[in-house]
Amino acid sequence: xxxxIWLVIAFPLAGAVLLLAFGKRIGEPWxxxxxxxxxxxxxxxxxxxxxxxxxxxxxPETVDLFEWIPGLGVNASILWDPLSATMVLVVTGVGALxxxxxxxxxxxxxxxxxxxxxxxxxxxxxxxxxxxxxxxFLFLGWELVGLCSYLLISFWFEKPSAAAAGxxxxxVNRIGDFGFIIAMMIIxxxxxxxxxxxxxxxxxxxxxxxxxxxxxxxLLVGAAGKSAQLPLxxxxxxxxxxxxxxxxxxxxATMVTAGVYLVARSAALFQLxxxxxxxxxxxxxxxxxxAAVIAIGQKxxxxxxxxxxxxxxxxxxxxxxxxxxxxxxxHLMTHAFFKALLFMGAGxxxxxxxxxxxxxxxxxxxxxxxxxxxxxxxxxxxxxxIPPFAxxxxxxxxxxxxxxxxxxxxxxxxxxxxxxGLTAFYMSRMMFLTFxxxxxxxxxxxxxxxxxxxxxxxxxxxxxxVVGGLVNTPLRLTLEHFLEPAFEQFHVVLPxxxxxxxxxxxxxxxxxxxxxxxxxxxxxYLREPVPAETGVTWDRLENGFYxxxxxxxTIVLPGKKVAEVAAFDVDTxxxxxxVDGVGxxxxxxxxxxRPLQNGLVRSYAAGxxxxxxxxxxxxxxxxxx
Amino acid sequence: xxxxxxxxxxxxxxALAGAFVLVMARNPVxxxxxxxxxxxxxxxxxxxxEAPFIAAVQVLIYAGAVMTLFLFVIMFIGVDRSFDPKExxxxxxxxxxxxxxxxxxxxxxxxxxxxxxxxxxxAGEALGTIENVSDELFxxxxxxxxxxxxxxxxxxxxxxxxxRFEISEPRPVIEVVTPDxxxxxxPEPDAAxPEPDAAPAASSDEAPSAxxxx
Amino acid sequence: MEVTAGWYMxxxAGLxxxxxxxxxxxxxxxxMFMSIELMLNSVNLTFVAAGRELxxxxxxxxxxxxxxxxxxxxTVGLAIIVAVFRYRSSADVDDLAELKG
Numbered sequence: 001x002x003x004x005i006w007l008v009i010a011f012p013l014a015g016a017v018l019l020l021a022f023g024k025r026i027g028e029p030w031x032x033x034x035x036x037x038x039x040x041x042x043x044x045x046x047x048x049x050x051x052x053x054x055x056x057x058x059x060p061e062t063v064d065l066f067e068w069i070p071g072l073g074v075n076a077s078i079l080w081d082p083l084s085a086t087m088v089l090v091v092t093g094v095g096a097l098x099x100x101x102x103x104x105x106x107x108x109x110x111x112x113x114x115x116x117x118x119x120x121x122x123x124x125x126x127x128x129x130x131x132x133x134x135x136x137f138l139f140l141g142w143e144l145v146g147l148c149s150y151l152l153i154s155f156w157f158e159k160p161s162a163a164a165a166g167x168x169x170x171x172v173n174r175i176g177d178f179g180f181i182i183a184m185m186i187i188x189x190x191x192x193x194x195x196x197x198x199x200x201x202x203x204x205x206x207x208x209x210x211x212x213x214x215x216x217x218x219l220l221v222g223a224a225g226k227s228a229q230l231p232l233x234x235x236x237x238x239x240x241x242x243x244x245x246x247x248x249x250x251x252x253a254t255m256v257t258a259g260v261y262l263v264a265r266s267a268a269l270f271q272l273x274x275x276x277x278x279x280x281x282x283x284x285x286x287x288x289x290x291a292a293v294i295a296i297g298q299k300x301x302x303x304x305x306x307x308x309x310x311x312x313x314x315x316x317x318x319x320x321x322x323x324x325x326x327x328x329x330x331h332l333m334t335h336a337f338f339k340a341l342l343f344m345g346a347g348x349x350x351x352x353x354x355x356x357x358x359x360x361x362x363x364x365x366x367x368x369x370x371x372x373x374x375x376x377x378x379x380x381x382x383x384x385x386i387p388p389f390a391x392x393x394x395x396x397x398x399x400x401x402x403x404x405x406x407x408x409x410x411x412x413x414x415x416x417x418x419x420x421g422l423t424a425f426y427m428s429r430m431m432f433l434t435f436x437x438x439x440x441x442x443x444x445x446x447x448x449x450x451x452x453x454x455x456x457x458x459x460x461x462x463x464x465x466v467v468g469g470l471v472n473t474p475l476r477l478t479l480e481h482f483l484e485p486a487f488e489q490f491h492v493v494l495p496x497x498x499x500x501x502x503x504x505x506x507x508x509x510x511x512x513x514x515x516x517x518x519x520x521x522x523x524x525y526l527r528e529p530v531p532a533e534t535g536v537t538w539d540r541l542e543n544g545f546y547x548x549x550x551x552x553x554t555i556v557l558p559g560k561k562v563a564e565v566a567a568f569d570v571d572t573x574x575x576x577x578x579v580d581g582v583g584x585x586x587x588x589x590x591x592x593x594r595p596l597q598n599g600l601v602r603s604y605a606a607g608x609x610x611x612x613x614x615x616x617x618x619x620x621x622x623x624x625x
Numbered sequence: 626x627x628x629x630x631x632x633x634x635x636x637x638x639x640a641l642a643g644a645f646v647l648v649m650a651r652n653p654v655x656x657x658x659x660x661x662x663x664x665x666x667x668x669x670x671x672x673x674x675e676a677p678f679i680a681a682v683q684v685l686i687y688a689g690a691v692m693t694l695f696l697f698v699i700m701f702i703g704v705d706r707s708f709d710p711k712e713x714x715x716x717x718x719x720x721x722x723x724x725x726x727x728x729x730x731x732x733x734x735x736x737x738x739x740x741x742x743x744x745x746x747x748a749g750e751a752l753g754t755i756e757n758v759s760d761e762l763f764x765x766x767x768x769x770x771x772x773x774x775x776x777x778x779x780x781x782x783x784x785x786x787x788x789r790f791e792i793s794e795p796r797p798v799i800e801v802v803t804p805d806x807x808x809x810x811x812p813e814p815d816a817a818x819p820e821p822d823a824a825p826a827a828s829s830d831e832a833p834s835a836x837x838x839x
Numbered sequence: 840m841e842v843t844a845g846w847y848m849x850x851x852a853g854l855x856x857x858x859x860x861x862x863x864x865x866x867x868x869x870x871m872f873m874s875i876e877l878m879l880n881s882v883n884l885t886f887v888a889a890g891r892e893l894x895x896x897x898x899x900x901x902x903x904x905x906x907x908x909x910x911x912x913x914t915v916g917l918a919i920i921v922a923v924f925r926y927r928s929s930a931d932v933d934d935l936a937e938l939k940g
Contacts, residue, residue, distance in 0.1 A: 599939030601932050602871075603714050606863050609724045616731040633842045637850050644854050644877055648861035653869055660873050663854070667880050670847060674891040676899045683883075686906055691876065691913050698917045699869055702924050714933075721863035725856040732852035736845060752891060753899045761896050762903070773907040780911035787918040 005080050006065055007045045008088055009127045011038040016121035023113020032103035035116035039099050039123060043092035050085040054482060060489050062133050062197070073193025074136025083486035086329060086479075087130035087261055090336050094253045095123050097457040101344050102245040104453035105351060109243075115155060119249070122148035126254050130261060135184050135194040138262075142180070142226065145255045146173045152250060153242040165238035172235040176225015183218035186211065200268035200490035207272055216269050216276035219262060220283065227259030227313050230287045234548050236310055240302040244347030247302060252309050252339035257332045260316045264325045268490040277321050278408060284317025285412040285419075292422035296429065297533065297541020300357045301346050304430045307544075308383070309339060311419060315398055318416060322409055323495050324401035325487060326480045330472050331398055333479075334390035337468050338382040341461040345376040348454055349434060352447035359430065364439040368447045371455045373435050375462040380431050382465045384424040385514050387507075390469035395420065396507045397472065403506055404498050420510050424517030432525035474503050629673055640666035653699045657692060664688045676753035847888035854881035868920050868930045872913070879909050 015038035023031050060081030068075050078084075099119060106115055125148055129141025147170075154166025184194060190206055191199050203212070223229070228236040228251075239251055250256070263270060263280060270277045288311045295307035312335050319328030350357055352369055366373040382389035385396065399420075402413045441447070449455065472479035474497060487494055497503075524531060533542075540546065596603075639662055646659025664687045671680035762770055854877060861874035883902045890898015920930065927934055 597939060598714075599936030600714060601935065602717060602863055602866070606717065606720055606724070609728065609859055609863065610720075613724055613727050613731060616728070616735065620731060620734055627841075629842045633846065640850065640854060641857075644857040644861075647870070647873055647877060648857055648864065653867060656870050656873055660877060663877060664880060667884060670850075670884055671887055671902075673842075674847065674887045676887050676891070676902070679883075679887060679899050679902050682903065682906060686910055687876075687880070691910060694913060694917060695869065695873060695876075698921060701921065702869065702930050718864055721860045724863070725860035728859060729852055729856035732855070733849055736848045736852065752894070752896065757896055758899060758903075761900055766900055769904060773904060776908065776911050780914045784914050784918040787915070787922050 003063055004045065005049050005063055005078055005131070008042045008049075008092065009124050009131065011042045011045070012120040012127065013124035014038065016117050016124060019113050019117035019120060023117050026113060028107065028112050029103050031113040031116045032099065032106070035120045036096055036099035036103065038120055039092055039096035042123070042127070043089065043096050046085065046088040046092050049080065050089060053080075053082050053085050053485075060485055069136060072136055072188060073191075073195040073198065074134050075195075076137060077133040077195075078131045079133030079196060080131070081486040081489065082483045083261075083264065083329065084130050086333065086483065087257075088127060090333055091123065091126050091130065091254050094336050094340050094461070095119075095249055097460055098245050098249045098253075098340060098344065101248075101347075101454050101457040102243070104451045105245055105347055106243065111155065115152075115243070118148055118151045118155070119246075122152065122250060122255070126258070129258055133196055135187060135196075135199075138265075139180065139184065142222075142258060143177065145250075145258065146170060146177070146226070149173070149239070149250050149255055152246040153239045155242055155246065159241070161238075162241040165235075165241040169235040169239050172232050173225050176222045176232055179218040179221025179225070181222075183215050183222065186215050186218070190215075196265070196490070203268050203272060204491070207269070209273060212269055212273040213276050216266065216273045217279060219266055219269070220276060220280055223259030223262045223280075223317075224283065225259075226262075227256045227317070228310050229259070229283050229314065229317060230290065231547075233287065233291065233310050234544075234551060237303050237306045237544065240300070240306050244302065244343055244350060247306070248340045248343035248347070251306065252343050253336035256309060256313055257316070257336070260313065260320060260328055260332050263317070263320045264329055267320075267325050267487055267492040270320075271323075271492055277323060279321070281318045281321025281402070281409065281412055284314040284319075284321055285415040286314070287311070288314025288318065288419045289415050289422065292419045292426065294541055294544045295426040296422065297538050298426075299360055299533070299542060301349065301359050301362070301430065301434060302343070302357055304359075304426060305339070305342055305346060308342075308423070308427065311423060312339065312383070314419070315395060315416065318402060318412060319398035322398075322402045322405050322412075323493075324398060325492070326472075326483050326494060327394065327397040327401050329483065330479055331394035333471075334382070334394040334465070334468050337390055337461055337464045338379040341375060341379040341458060341465055342383065344454070344458055344461070345372050345379065348372040348450040348458065349447075351450055351454070353441065353445065354447075356441070359433040361440050361442070362434045363437040363441070364435070365447060366435040369449045371449055372458065375458040376431065376435070378462040378465050380427055382469075384427050384518060385420060385510060387511075388466075388469065390465050390467075392507075393469035393473055396503070396510055397474075399510060400498055400503050400506050401495055404495065404502075417510060417513055421513040421517040424514040425521050428518045428521035429525055432521060436526055474500060632669065632673060636666040636669045639663075640670075654696070657696050657699060660695075661688060661692050664692065671753075674753075678753050678755050678758045844888040844892035848885050851881040851884040851888070854878075854884070866931050866933055868923070868932050871932065872916055872920070876909065876913070879905060 012035075015035050019026070019031055019035060026034070060079065063078040063080060065076040065078065099116070102115065102119065106112055109115065122145060125141050125144030127141070129138055129145060132138035132141060150166045150170040153169050154163045156162045157166070187199060188194055190211060191202060193199065207215075225232045236251055236256070240247055242250075270280070291307045291310035291314065295304050295311065298304045298307060312331070316328045316331050316335070319325075319331060348369065349362070349365060349372060352365070352372075353362065356362070378389065382391035385392045387393075399413060399416050402409050402416060477497065480494075480497075484494065498506075543549070643659040643661070643663035643666065647656045647663070650656045650659060664683065668680040668683045668688070671677070671683060858874045858877035858881065861877070862871050865871055865874065883905055886898045886901045886905070888898075890896065890901075923935065924930055
C-alpha cells in the first residue's frame, strides 16, 4: 500500500484540476462533494498506509515518483515515515471535515466551484510539502501553499481589503522564503544535494557548528514567515478576510504548521546548532506571549482566534526549539483539532449573525445555537488546557520539556506559563461575550443553528478534541513511540520524559494559572452591562501595538516611494526620454541630412567623384600600387 | 628625339586643348568641335600604339557617327541658348577643380607604381592588325560580340520608342525649390507643376494618329 | 627619350580629370554628355597603351567593346535628352530636380 502513497497527493490534485476546469458548470453542491471525496479518499489511503507504521512492522520508506532535478538531488520522491504519516492524517482528516463544512458555509457564493478547486489544490500542495524527501520538493509544496493561501485569502477579491490581505500574506511569506532559499543554497553547497537522507546522515560529519547555525537560523526565517512568528506574523490577522473555513484549514490546522514541520524534519540539523534551537524556542515563547496580549483587546471574533493561532504556534516553536520534537508535533495535532473547531464554530456564529463579526454585538447565543455552543465549549476547554481535553496534554508536555531543559529555558518556561494564563483569559472572554449574557444584537435578527453539513463536522472535531489528547499521555506515550523511528533514522536524540511526580507538579502549577485566568474573565465579562473596552490602552491592544503601522511607515512607505520614483521619474523621464530621444535624434539627423538630396545631378556626380578620390587615397595609402 | 615623341607631343597638346575647349566653351558647337579634335588625336595615339584597326574604328564611329549625332542634337535643341554663367550649387566649382586635380594626381601616382619605365616589351611587333583582331574577336570573344549586337538592337528599339512620344505644348520651366529646415515632411507644391503623367497619356493618344499621318 | 606607356596613361588621366570637372561644372545636358564621352575616350587610350605594353590584344578588344557600348549609350542618351527637352524646352539639368528629398 505504501507504494501507492502518491495517491494521497493525486486525489486532491485531480479534484483541483477537475474543478478548475469545470467547477462553474458542476456548481453547487456537487463541487463541494467532489472536493470532499477526494480528501476523504486521500485520508483513507493515508490511514491504510500508516497501519503498517503503527505496529512497527514497517520501516520508513522512500517512494520515488519521478526524477526532477537530479543535479540538485531534488526528485519527486516521497519519504513515508511516521512524521509524514502524522502530518498526512492531520491534513487529510481535518481537511476533509472542513471541506464538508464548507459545502454549507459557502452556499450561495458565486465562486463556489473556484473555492473548492483552490481548497483541493491547497491540500495537494500541503501534502507534497509534508511527503517530500528532499528540500527542493518540499519547497515546491511550500511555495504552492503560499500561492493557495493568497488565492484563498483574497477569494472575495472585489473587496479591496481582501485583495490587500492576500497580497500582504504573499509578500511577508516571501521574506521568509528568502531565508529558506539561502538556507537551501548553503545546504547544497555543503552537501552537494538537497535530499534528506544524505543531508541528515552526513550532517554530523560535514557541518561545522557555524554552518549548521547559519543554515538553521535561515530555516527559522522561512518557518517564521510561514508560521506567523515574530516579526513576520502581521499577515495572519489580516488573512481573516478570507472565508472562515479557509481560516480554519490554512491558518489554523495546516499551512501555518508547515514551519513547525520544517523545524521538526530538520531536527538533525538543529541538533548540531544549539544556538539556533534556543533562538527558535525564544522566538516561539516571545511570539506566544505577545500575541496573547494582543488577543485580549480584539473585538472581532476571528481576530481573537487569529492571534490565538499565532500564540499557539509560538508554543509549538518553543517545543521544537527545546528539542521536544514529538511534543511540538503533538501540540500541532491537537491544535489542529481544536483550532479548526474554534474557527468553524466562529464561522457558524458569523453565519447565524449574517456576517456580523464584532463580539460587542453578540451575546446570549448559547440558547440560539446549542450545537455550536457545546462544541465551542469543548474547544475552549481544550485550548486553555483543562484535562482531559487534548490541549491539556500537549501544552503541558511542551512546558514540561522546556522546564526540564533548564538554563535559559527556564525563563521561557515562565513566559509559557504566563501565556497559558493569558490564553485562558482571552479565550474565556471570547466565549463569555459571544455565548453568555443578554443578547446585544440588533432588533429583528434571529440567529439560529447552522445546517447539518456545518454542524456534523463540528461534532466530529469536538469528539477528536475530547479523545485526541489521549494518544500521548504520560502514562501511554503512544504518539512518542510512533514518531520515534522518524527521528531515529537520522540519529536525532529525543529528550527523556520526566518523572511522573515532576510532571504532575508542573501540570498543577499550569492548571492553577489557567483557572485564575478563566475566573478573572468570568467575573469581568459575565455581568451586565458588558464592560466597554475603549481608551488608549485598549486601542493599543486592538491595533496590535501598531506594529502594522510601524512596518507600514518604515518598510512599506519607503518601498512605495522607491516604486513611485522608478515608475514615474525613471521610467517616464529617463527611459521613455531615452527612447523618445533616439527618435528625436534620428529625426533631427535626417532633417539635417536632407539638403544633400537636392535632386541635382551634378551634386550627386560630385559625390561620386568624391567617393572615387577617397577610394584612391585609401588604396594608395594601403600601398596597393 | 624620335618621331614618336614629336607626334606624341603635338597631338597631346591637341587633345588637351580640345578637352579644355569642351569644358570651357560657352557655345555648345564649339564644345563639340573641341571634342572632335580630341578624338582625332586619340586616333593618332592608337596608331602610335600599334592599333591601326582601332584607330580606324575610332574615326569612323566616334568622330564620324557619334559626334555627328551630337552636333545634330545640338542644332535641334538650339545653339543660341545663352547660358547663365552663375553657378547655382554653392561651392560646386571649387570642389570640382579640387577633385579634378586630386584625381589626376592620384591616378598619376597610381600609374607610377606598377609600370617599369623603359623599353616596351614588344616593340616593333605588329599587334593590332585587322587579321589579329578579327581572329580574336570571332574566336575567343564571339559571345561578347554577339552580346553587343543584342545591345545595339535594344538601343535602337529604345530610341525609336522614346522618339514616339509627342506633347501638345511645351511646358514652362520649373524653378528649383530649396529645401527648408522643418520637421514636417509635407510635400511643398511647386510653383507651377502640372502632373507629368497627364502628358504621356495625352501624347499616346496622339501618337497613333501621328503614326498614321506619317 | 622613349615614349613609354606611362606617358599615355598620364595623358589619359589628365583627360579623364578634365572630363570629370566638365561633368560637374557645366549645366547643359549635352555638354555633360560630351564630357562623359571624353572620359570614355581616355579610358580607351589607357586600355590600348596597357595592351601594347603587355603585348596583349585584349586591350584593343576591350576598346572595341567600349566603343560599341558608348555608341549605344549615346544613342539612347541623346534620345532621352531630346525627349526631356520637349517637355521642358530647356536643356539645363538643374531643372530636373524632381527627385529632391
